[in-house]
Amino acid sequence: MAVTRADLHAHTTASDGVDSPAAVARLTAEAGLAAVAITDHDTMAGVEEAVREGKRLGLLVLPGIELSASEDGIDIHVLGYGMDAGDPLWRERLLRQGSARTRRNERMVEQLQALGIDMTLEEAVEAARAAGAAPASLGRPHLASVLVAKGAAASIRDAFDRYLGEGAPGYAALPRIAPEEAIEWILEAGGVPVLAHPGLYGRDDIVKRLAGGGRLAGIETSHPSHDERQEQRYAAIAARFGLIQTGGSDYHGRRGEELRHSEIGARTADAAPLLERLAAQR
Known part of the structure; x- marks a missing residue:
């Protein structure tokens, strides 16, 4: 071809x-x-x-x-x-990039918890595994999945708009x-x-x-x-x-x-x- x-x-x-x-x-x-x-x-x-x-x-x-x-x-x-x-x-x-991403995920979960959302980083890791992803590839879509599952957001897009998009209260910039x-x-x-x-x-x-x-x-x-x-x-x-x-x-x-x-x-x-x-x- x-x-x-x-x-x-x-x-x-x-x-x-x-x-x-x-x-x-x-x-x-x-x-x-x-x-x-x-x-x-x-x-x-x-x-x-x-x-x-x-x-x-x-x-x-x-x-x-x-x-x-x-x-x-x-x-x-x-x-x-x-x-x-x-x-x-x-x-x-x-590997250095991956370590920075891990620190960012931890910070975002902490910020979501501070907003009164009952979730943990472990739950996001399980969401990543359920989607067929390795824990090392954990990212905002997996956090969004947890927010939807807990009823904190109506959809993945809603989770990004309300919590995880740039400027939203759960967002953290990746070093x-x-x-x-x-x-x-x-x-x-x-x-x-x-x-x-x-x-x-x-x-x-x-x-x-x-x-x-x-x-x-x-x-x-x-x-x-x-x-x-x-x-x-x-x-x-x-x-x-x-x-x-x-x-x-x-x-x-x-x-x-x-x-x-x-x-x-x-x-x-x-x-x-x-x-x-x-x-x-x-």
């Missing part, structure tokens, strides 16, 4: 997705796509399983990640593709590296760094600075959160600085009737420029 259309942004139970890595590969094949990138938050734990299933299906699975960074209190995410998962320094850095540092981590692990969903940040000055810094390889111009005008604006920025353009669904799956972002294949990109860039770095 010649690689053409690909979903270059998908999550699995290795982080905060609902479907296993193998299931995401199967969904991609069923959508008629040629490739998918597994881009879980701050981990590559789901890549190997997805690659195995992809080989069985004749589907190209790209190893990826979505690294968490921040600037001025704003979450900035950098997608990485093709990193060497066995690189010792890369593995150490990802994060700067976006430039995330880019360097990916490069030093042999990967290709791409700025994720720039339209979510509301800071095009940051987008332009990173795009013109000489280290970023691409911009995710096609994303469910972007309208047509935003896609055109970020495509123009990418063209101005000679960056590749990528796109993806940011698939997380369904929790009950709720779908986070969009279905696999709802947003895609031509994978050829990314594959060419990866080949040039080898």
Whole structure:
């Protein structure tokens, strides 16, 4: 199968997705796509399983990640593709990211308890296990599941709106590296760094600075959160600085009737420029 259309942004139970890595590969094949990138938050734990299933299906699975960074209190995410998962320094850095996420989860539970909500971190861990996720991948969606189960929220979206979204009383910022540092981590692990969903940040000055810094390889111009005008604006920025353009669904799956972002294949990109860039770095 010649690689053409690909979903270059998908999550699995290795982080905060609902479907296993193998299931995401199967969904991609069923959508008629040629490739998918597994881009879980701050981990590559789901890549190997997805690659195995992809080989069985004749589907190209790209190893990826979505690294968490921040600037001025704003979450900035950098997608990485093709990193060497066995690189010792890369593995150490990802462990550091995981430790920061654990501290954040503990703080959010404490804040929810202070609001009078009777819940524990152990209950959130069990919610993650019930969803097929490893405890190390515990995140806000799992906390939200506990809030819904206890009747403190009507739905996952309601839990985020009332308690867990940025600015909400249960929210805690994750101690994060700067976006430039995330880019360097990916490069030093042999990967290709791409700025994720720039339209979510509301800071095009940051987008332009990173795009013109000489280290970023691409911009995710096609994303469910972007309208047509935003896609055109970020495509123009990418063209101005000679960056590749990528796109993806940011698939997380369904929790009950709720779908986070969009279905696999709802947003895609031509994978050829990314594959060419990866080949040039080898």
